[in-house]
């Protein structure tokens with residue numbers, strides 16, 4: 085009980101500092117053919133907060149964040165960024181709002197090198213309007229050095245890199261451009277323990293900088309370790325959301341598998357009726 | 359430190375000097391293979407043609423002569439220009455089957471403009487005519503290309519179908535425009551672009567100047583690249599490798615220029631030029647094998663010593679050089695090029711990175727069309743005429759040249775210089791078989807087989823380096 089009180093106090097302080105959510109996704113839906121991939125889902129994110137999106141395979145997590153990142157046009161619903169309704173109809177729009185995404189599929193151009201991928205769409209140019217490959221490689225070496233110090237293969241196309249190295253490139257790309265809102269769709273799926281730990285450190289660092297992060301993960305341990313809140317999806321609908329301290333790991337598993345919303349969580353439209 | 363060095367060195371020594379050379383210079387092994395294959399083809403044709411009819415070639419045939427090599431370069435030009443555009447189209451996972459028909463359409467339109475519209479209106483030979491014709495050809499090409507790209511990108515029709523339709527339809531338009539007849543003769547200045555009259559040849563002096571400038575540029579590029587890498591503390595190529603690169607580049611430039619400058623004007627052209635300009639023709643002894651002209655009594659005859667002119671680079675070859683440089687620059691140094699390759703590597707990723715892939719598709723097809731316009735100008739100027747048959751089937755040679763040059767039909771991979779080499783190889787095979795007096799039907803068989811074998815070898819090569 086005392087525990088809950090302190091959490092509430094912290095929450096009150098947080099709300100004072102930033103009572104406008106960084107991102108507020110309201111009642112968003114999208115259907116592919118007959119499949120309601122996302123069905124009236126709502127979730128919000130505050131500065132310096134990490135919100136986990138959980139759910140079984142095919143629950144609609146990736147689709148939901150792809151709506152936020154501009155990859156899919158939504159059928160209905162609204163997105164607010166810092167309190168104002170955001171027009172996001174393609175990835176360029178999302179980037180203009182400071183939304184950076186690490187896609188589950190990584191979305192790398194396999195035939196060009198790491199630096200070209202890091203700067204894809206935002207190349208550094210020389211005075212004469214030509215690509216400044218040397219400067220881009222230099223930046224790439226810097227940021228990759230932070231994420232994956234063993235990485236040396238800057239000249240090769242990313243198709244020849246290992247799964248983890250490719251994931252590092254995708255992460256580096258997302259953090260290179262001062263994101264305000266970061267979406268990470270299973271960012272550590274292919275990483276070794278050391279690199280995973282590094283990403284954990286990175287998330288904590290970004291959090292301190294006031295960046296809001298959506299983290300999609302299947303690893304409950306990681307979620308409890310890194311996240312402030314979690315939201316669970318099932319069959320495209322929100323089962324509910326909760327502060328990490330208010331629910332147990334078993335209760336979260338119950339939300340994911342059965343759609344059962346525990347007392348510590350706020351139920352959503354997808355919660356099982358009792 | 360020193361032990362590490364020596365162990366690295368001994369490891370390198372084990373690899374053999376050729377492997378070490380390639381590694382140090384970072385030369386594209388695939389390109390080296392193509393150059394080697396090209397030389398083998400040339401040598402083979404020279405020997406084979408020598409058996410039929412001994413000539414002045416390096417190996418006793420008629421292939422490796424300045425005359426044949428000079429002609430080879432000029433003949434390669436229209437295909438070479440279009441191939442550089444096709445590389446980008448294929449890299450972006452599209453195809454353009456309509457370039458041949460587009461070429462006829464543009465050439466006929468340009469000729470109709472000169473012969474039937476402008477010449478009667480403002481007078482034959484007016485300087486506006488050739489300028490307007492060039493602009494019209496380039497603009498029409500770009501426009502038709504953009505139309506292809508628009509249907510592909512925004513209509514979501516596969517490029518294969520769009521341009522297959524174009525292949526059929528554009529040649530129909532060309533036929534209607536020309537009403538099936540040959541439109542000729544073209545404007546005098548326009549003809550210069552075709553490169554088969556002395557006024558469109560650079561001559562030895564300016565060809566050498568060009569060669570020297572090219573060599574200096576090679577030196578500059580190597581030195582500048584090294585300075586850049588040094589500034590950012592990146593690993594550097596060994597100095598001997600940089601020096602070899604300069605040496606190889608310069609030897610290639612100087613060698614080509616030397617061959618080009620050894621091609622004497624044909625007998626009739628020297629005679630006409632001498633008579634027109636009242637040049638004194640020295641007296642001499644007739645020698646039917648000579649390339650110069652002289653007076654034997656009051657007759658102008660061929661002889662070894664006498665009045666002679668050498669051609670140097672012809673305008674179409676200069677155009678290919680310029681197009682090759684510009685297109686390589688676009689492909690590797692500009693944002694546009696980077697996007698083309700990235701889209702080819704992963705269209706979805708490019709879209710997610712915020713690239714407007716649809717607009718890029720339109721632009722790439724428009725660029726292809728522009729280059730078709732350039733080729734249409736060269737080809738019609740060279741023939742001094744345009745018909746709706748001009749350029750027919752050239753799409754096949756253009757695509758074949760790009761693919762032989764290492765452009766992958768799966769997208770994402772291909773180089774401009776590779777495609778230019780591919781075009782040269784295709785044309786070498788064709789010209790060579792012409793010298794051997796092989797039937798056209800047999801030539802087609804060989805070209806088809808070469809294409810398939812080239813792609814097969816390419817697959818093998820790619821699997822090995824993976």
Ligand SMILES: Nc1ncnc2c1ncn2[C@@H]1O[C@H](COP(=O)(O)OP(=O)(O)OP(=O)(O)O)[C@@H](O)[C@H]1O
Pocket residue numbers: 116119120121139140141142143144145146147148188
């Ligand atoms: N482009 C698409 N076209 C058609 N159906 C799609 C598309 N993208 C997703 N879906 C469908 O939408 C549903 C949700 O998919 P989504 O990728 O969002 O799941 P997810 O929660 O990310 O799953 P996972 O944990 O496996 O990554 C699935 O049923 C999927 O088949």
Ligand SMILES: [Mg+2]
Pocket residue numbers: 145146147188269
């Ligand atoms: Mg997913």
